[in-house]
Amino acid sequence: MESSFFFGLSTMAYMLAMVVYIVHIAFRKKAIGVSATGLTVFGFAAQTLALGLRWHEFYQLSGMGILRSIPLTNLYESLIFFVWCLILGYLIVEFRYKNRSFGAFVTPVAGIALLFISLSGMSTQIEPLVPALQSNWLLAHVTLSFISYSAFALAFSTGLMYLVATTEKKTEGSYIFWTVSLGIFVSVLLAMGLDFVRFRGAGLAPGSGAFIRDFLFKSSFESGSGAVRLISYIAAVAIVFLTWRYGTALKRVIESFKLQPAVLDEVTYKSIAIGFPIFTLGALVFGAIWANQAWGVYWSWDPKETWSLITWFIYAFYLHARFLRGWRGRKISMVAVMGFVAVVFTYLGVNLLLSGLHSYGSQ
Amino acid sequence: MASKSFSDKVWSFFASIKLAVVLFALIGLTSIVGTIIEQQAPYRTNIEVLTHFVGAGLAPSAYKALHALGFMNMYRSWWFLTLLMLFAVNLLVCSTERFPGIWRTMRAPMRPLSADAMIKMSIRKEFRLHDSPAALEKKAVSGMKSLGFRAARHEEEGGAFELYAQKHAWSRSGVYVTHFSILVILIGALLGIFLGFQGMLNLPEGYSTNIAFSRSADLSDPSQDSLRASLMSGLDAAGGNFRLAAQAAGEDVAAFKKSLERVGLIPLDFHVLCQQFEVRYYGTSDMPRSYRSLLTVIKGGRPVLSQWVRVNHPLTYDGVTFYQSSYGLMDDLSNGTAVLTVKSPGGQTGTQRLKIGQSFLIPGTKETVKLVEFNPALAFDDSGRPITYSRMMTNPAVRVEIKDGKMAASKWILQRYPETWNLPDGSSVGLKDFWGVEYTGLEVRKDPGVWVVYLGCITLSLGLFMAFFLSHKKIWVRIEPGRKGARLLIAGTSSKNKQAFERDMEKLYREFEKGGG
Numbered sequence: 036m037e038s039s040f041f042f043g044l045s046t047m048a049y050m051l052a053m054v055v056y057i058v059h060i061a062f063r064k065k066a067i068g069v070s071a072t073g074l075t076v077f078g079f080a081a082q083t084l085a086l087g088l089r090w091h092e093f094y095q096l097s098g099m100g101i102l103r104s105i106p107l108t109n110l111y112e113s114l115i116f117f118v119w120c121l122i123l124g125y126l127i128v129e130f131r132y133k134n135r136s137f138g139a140f141v142t143p144v145a146g147i148a149l150l151f152i153s154l155s156g157m158s159t160q161i162e163p164l165v166p167a168l169q170s171n172w173l174l175a176h177v178t179l180s181f182i183s184y185s186a187f188a189l190a191f192s193t194g195l196m197y198l199v200a201t202t203e204k205k206t207e208g209s210y211i212f213w214t215v216s217l218g219i220f221v222s223v224l225l226a227m228g229l230d231f232v233r234f235r236g237a238g239l240a241p242g243s244g245a246f247i248r249d250f251l252f253k254s255s256f257e258s259g260s261g262a263v264r265l266i267s268y269i270a271a272v273a274i275v276f277l278t279w280r281y282g283t284a285l286k287r288v289i290e291s292f293k294l295q296p297a298v299l300d301e302v303t304y305k306s307i308a309i310g311f312p313i314f315t316l317g318a319l320v321f322g323a324i325w326a327n328q329a330w331g332v333y334w335s336w337d338p339k340e341t342w343s344l345i346t347w348f349i350y351a352f353y354l355h356a357r358f359l360r361g362w363r364g365r366k367i368s369m370v371a372v373m374g375f376v377a378v379v380f381t382y383l384g385v386n387l388l389l390s391g392l393h394s395y396g397s398q
Numbered sequence: 399m400a401s402k403s404f405s406d407k408v409w410s411f412f413a414s415i416k417l418a419v420v421l422f423a424l425i426g427l428t429s430i431v432g433t434i435i436e437q438q439a440p441y442r443t444n445i446e447v448l449t450h451f452v453g454a455g456l457a458p459s460a461y462k463a464l465h466a467l468g469f470m471n472m473y474r475s476w477w478f479l480t481l482l483m484l485f486a487v488n489l490l491v492c493s494t495e496r497f498p499g500i501w502r503t504m505r506a507p508m509r510p511l512s513a514d515a516m517i518k519m520s521i522r523k524e525f526r527l528h529d530s531p532a533a534l535e536k537k538a539v540s541g542m543k544s545l546g547f548r549a550a551r552h553e554e555e556g557g558a559f560e561l562y563a564q565k566h567a568w569s570r571s572g573v574y575v576t577h578f579s580i581l582v583i584l585i586g587a588l589l590g591i592f593l594g595f596q597g598m599l600n601l602p603e604g605y606s607t608n609i610a611f612s613r614s615a616d617l618s619d620p621s622q623d624s625l626r627a628s629l630m631s632g633l634d635a636a637g638g639n640f641r642l643a644a645q646a647a648g649e650d651v652a653a654f655k656k657s658l659e660r661v662g663l664i665p666l667d668f669h670v671l672c673q674q675f676e677v678r679y680y681g682t683s684d685m686p687r688s689y690r691s692l693l694t695v696i697k698g699g700r701p702v703l704s705q706w707v708r709v710n711h712p713l714t715y716d717g718v719t720f721y722q723s724s725y726g727l728m729d730d731l732s733n734g735t736a737v738l739t740v741k742s743p744g745g746q747t748g749t750q751r752l753k754i755g756q757s758f759l760i761p762g763t764k765e766t767v768k769l770v771e772f773n774p775a776l777a778f779d780d781s782g783r784p785i786t787y788s789r790m791m792t793n794p795a796v797r798v799e800i801k802d803g804k805m806a807a808s809k810w811i812l813q814r815y816p817e818t819w820n821l822p823d824g825s826s827v828g829l830k831d832f833w834g835v836e837y838t839g840l841e842v843r844k845d846p847g848v849w850v851v852y853l854g855c856i857t858l859s860l861g862l863f864m865a866f867f868l869s870h871k872k873i874w875v876r877i878e879p880g881r882k883g884a885r886l887l888i889a890g891t892s893s894k895n896k897q898a899f900e901r902d903m904e905k906l907y908r909e910f911e912k913g914g915g
Contacts, residue, residue, distance in 0.1 A: 166688050166709035312862035320855040329710050331721035331841035332596065333851060334587070336473040338433035345426045352422055359415060385433070 038092060041085035042115065046153065048078030049122070049146035056138035060292055068135045072126075075142060079122050086119060097164065100171075107177040108168055110386065114152050116178070117382075118145045120185030128189065128302060136292035140192050172325035179317020184378055186310030187350070190303045191375030194368040197299040200289045201365055205279065209365040214282040216372060218275030225274070226255040226267065300364060303371050304357065311350050318343050342381040349374040412491035421485045428481070432472045435464065444470065474614070486584050493577045500574065504567045504870075510552040510560040511874050516889040521900055523907050528883035534910070535561065538875040541909035545902050547873055558878040565871045570893060572864030579861055582854035589847030597664045597842040599720075602728055603834050606671035606696060608638055610842040615662020626661045640665060664842070667716060669696040673704070675725060675838045676831070677791070682814070684792045689725055691838035707840070717844050724839030727774055727791050734835040736769055736796050738811075743824035751833075757799075760825050768799040772832055776812060784810070794832050869894035873906070886910060 052074035059067040086106065094104035106112045125141040128134075195213060202210035230250045237250075253259075255267035322340070327333040334340060353370045356362040362370075402410075411417065436443050441461070448457040448464075468475030516522055527534065538561050542549045547563035554560070597610035609630070615622075636642035644654035655665045674692040679685060690708035694701050695715045705713045712721040738750040742762040750758050757768035775788040776795035787793075795812040800821065811829045812818045819828040870893040878885040888906060892899035 166686060169688070170710045308866050312859075312866045315862055316859050320859060323855065324852070327848060328712070329721070330723065331712065331719060331843045333848065336429075336432065336437065341429045341433045345429055348422050348426050352419070355415070355418075 038085040038088035041081045041088065042149065043153070045078040045082035045085065046146060046149040048074050048081060049142045049149065052078060053139065053142040053146055056135060056142060059135055060139055071135060071138055072129065075122065075126065075138065079119070079126065082115070082119050082122070086115070099164075099169065102171050102174050103169060105174045105178070107173065107181070108164055111152055113177070113181060114148055116181050117184055118148050120182050121145055121188055124185050124189050124306070132298060132302070134294070134298070136294050137192070139292070140196065144188070144192070167329045170325060170329065172321060172328070176317060176321040176325055179313050179321065183310040183314035183317060184382060186306045186313065187375050187378045190306035190310065190371045193299045193302045193306070194371030196289055196294065197296055197303065197368040198365060198372070199282070199286050200294065200299070201296050202286070209369055210282065211279065212369050213372070214279040215275050216376070217282075218278035219271070221278065222271035222274045226252055229254050296364070300368070303368060307350055307353055307371065307374075311354065314347065314350070319347060339381065339385045342377065342385050346374060346377040346381050349377050409491065412488050413495050415492070418488050418492065421481060421488060425481050425485065428472065428478060431469060435469055437473065438471050482584065486581055489577050490581060493574050497574050500570050504570050508550070508562055508564045508872060510562055511876070511889070513876060513878070513887055516874055516876060516887050519889040519891065521891065521896070521903055522887065522889035523903075525886040525910050526883060527886055527910060531877050531879045531884055534877050534884055534886060535559070537909045538877070541906045542873060542875070545873075545906060549875070558876065560877070561875040563873055566868045567870050569864045569868035570870050572861050572866075572868070575857055575861030576865055579854045579858035582857065583851050586847040586850030586854055589850055590845040594843065594845040594847065595664050598723070599840045599842050600726070600837045601670070601672040601840060602837040603672055603675050606669045608666045608669045609633065609658070610664040610666060612662040612664050622661045626663060629658055629661065629663065638669060666718060667697070670694070670720065671696055672838050674833070675836050677725065679814070684788070689722065691722060691840070693720060717846065719843050721841040721843070722838065723841045726837055726839065727789060728835050728837055731772055731774065731835045734772060735833045736772070736829060737831040737833055739828040739830050741826045749830070760827070763802075763823065763825060765800055765802045765821070765823070765825070767827055768801070770797045770799050770808070772796050774832070774835070776810065791832070791836055794829065796829055796832065798827065869899070871899055873903075
């Protein structure tokens with residue numbers, strides 16, 4: 036059996052689970068909730084199996100040790116692992132807090148991420164490793180980094196939900212903050228969707244890496260024509276404005292989930308309290324040790340390193356604001372949201388937009 | 399009231415959290431600029447980057463402004479290092495201010511509590527039981543022991559007594575261990591900057607040197623170029639001997655080495671020789687699977703250490719570490735030596751080394767093989783003419799002329815394709831290597847601070863573990879014997895993670911709920 040079959044199976048299970056979670060929120064029947072959880076667990080099991088199979092395929096192809104063959108060497112594989120960690124984290128939260136409402140938020144993120152992976156034409160090939168990646172540190176550095184990214188992603192979603200659920204006035208700083216962030220996020224997603232349509236239209240083979248290099252934002256913000264660029268920015272501003280104008284509708288949806296803001300705040304904190312030490316150890320410390328072994332320098336201010344440091348600063352700020360100044364609620368949730376923006380940039384932005392030593396993932 | 403003294407003012411300036419926030423923000427924001435502008439990059443690269451942001455017209459002046467502010471090499475600029483230093487002082491002062499209070503809390507002996515105080519605690523439970531006080535005490539001690547608490551005992555007048563214990567009081571220092579570790583890491587980085595160096599070296603096969611090129615050399619100053627060249631030629635004339643070169647220049651050795659360092663040349667106390675360099679590829683592709691160099695350290699004219707160096711597996715000698723980082727092909731290919739494996743029809747095997755133009759006789763035959771030309775990356779164009787398709791030695795091949803009496807034939811022998819090695823008469827000539835035309839690219843580093851940095855990383859991890867995964871827990875169990883059985887009060891506190899602690903406490907309660915009752 037091929038790993039891609041099980042990846043497809045898990046994508047479908049997550050998308051289906053999203054629908055069932057939403058139905059569950061609407062009707063609040065226990066049986067529906069249990070089947071939503073069942074679907075998620077099934078998707079998770081399929082994905083675990085797929086990961087195991089891919090690991091095995093890689094092990095047999097590469098002829099290296101089993102520990103060095105962990106499939107975490109390009110954007111495709113790392114996104115899949117990220118989704119796996121996210122679902123695992125979500126299932127833990129569901130069982131601990133006996134609350135299924137987050138499911139309606141987390142499963143679509145997982146499903147969309149997997150769908151994006153399979154549609155974007157990212158390379159799904161098992162690629163041979165460049166010599167720098169042939170190290171046992173790969174396993175420790177990359178897995179721990181992604182576990183912490185997933186914890187931060189969870190903190191982001193609960194933090195954002197807290198903001199949506201508790202802001203009242205349209206002139207409030209925190210209301211403006213979350214609607215503008217969401218508006219930008221939607222604009223970027225739409226722009227990428229547009230690029231994708233053009234990419235498909237061009238009839239290029241997926242996996243050539245051409246999508247990111249030649250198409251990403253090229254039909255909107257980075258277009259060759261100035262008029263298109265202008266229209267894109269005006270459209271983005273309009274989307275941000277509409278999100279701001281009608282954001283209260285989303286608030287009513289979140290309210291119907293009957294989530295306690297205090298629980299959201301706590302889950303945000305706990306996710307960061309777990310993610311931060313893991314990030315420090317796995318991403319920064321292990322990364323430094325490996326860099327010293329491979330490149331002869333434990334810290335070189337490479338863009339990836341610098342952005343992880345910025346991320347680390349933001350979460351350190353979160354923790355200090357909470358403990359020293361007693362920040363709670365809206366103020367601190369905004370920090371959690373900003374922290375994840377830095378995470379996304381560290382993970383994707385650096386590879387897509389900046390150059391440096393860590394450019395493995397950009398194929 | 400007397401106004402605050404100057405030193406008080408300085409202290410409270412550094413003790414403020416506001417300063418920490420401002421420094422965090424400044425370091426973060428300037429770092430972002432540093433990730434967009436490529437550091438230590440050629441002029442054209444950053445002009446392109448700036449054109450993207452401000453347009454082609456403004457790009458040169460934006461470049462000039464940013465260059466003047468040090469943004470082209472900002473992580474080594476005086477102002478960025480100052481920000482880091484201020485951050486370190488801020489961290490030290492803030493931690494020093496708060497640490498004594500935490501230290502007292504950690505060291506304070508635990509005291510028994512009154513029943514009233516226990517009833518006010520949020521995690522507590524009360525029982526009325528018929529067991530004898532001695533039996534209850536036994537259960538309490540064993541229950542606390544199974545949670546990892548060693549109970550102390552306090553007896554009051556009137557027969558009531560209390561068992562109490564605390565655990566992981568020292569975990570309260572986790573935050574300070576973390577902060578202190580960051581300072582240790584910064585000290586380690588400073589040691590590396592002042593006592594170490596970062597250099598690089600492109601060493602061709604068969605060459606040795608005792609000079610590395612500093613990464614922080616200012617390559618934009620042309621006057622240094624000529625100085626470098628004259629120093630290097632002086633050193634070459636002295637056969638790489640610093641003492642002789644210094645004598646020739648009329649300097650003492652230390653001054654000569656200083657003048658080398660001033661122009662970005664790092665003198666080493668030994669020679670390093672590249673004996674051999676090789677690349678292995680994935681299958682028939684040109685993607686390198688691994689590459690390695692056989693380096694030999696020569697000290698006082700004698701080889702003292704030989705080791706294969708490959709990516710992730712460096713060589714260290716005398717505090718200097720050599721990392722495999724790149725490789726390449728030299729411009730002049732005429733000095734290479736082909737290493738050929740020769741098998742005669744009778745089955746005898748041997749190795750032949752020869753330069754272009756030389757020839758040899760295959761043993762047991764009358765065939766002479768003459769080396770005609772070398773191609774580092776052989777391919778054939780549409781009309782069948784040989785071409786060189788890359789600037790790397792990705793498909794090394796030699797053309798040989800085989801003469802047998804009157805008959806002469808020409809043939810390409812490819813290193814990566816052994817099927818090209820066979821000759822019609824059953825002998826074979828294989829290309830093992832074309833030696834002496836590739837160079838190995840090495841990072842040369844000395845960093846005496848790296849162990850301090852690692853130590854800081856270890857304590858940083860321990861500190862974070864203490865700060866996030868351990869908590870200071872206290873438990874009190876009070877037993878008040880009455881006429882009918884006893885009143886039992888259990889209470890506890892935890893500095894963090896109350897829920898997990900409550901689960902532990904439930905276990906303790908259960909000791910008394912089961913049986914007895």
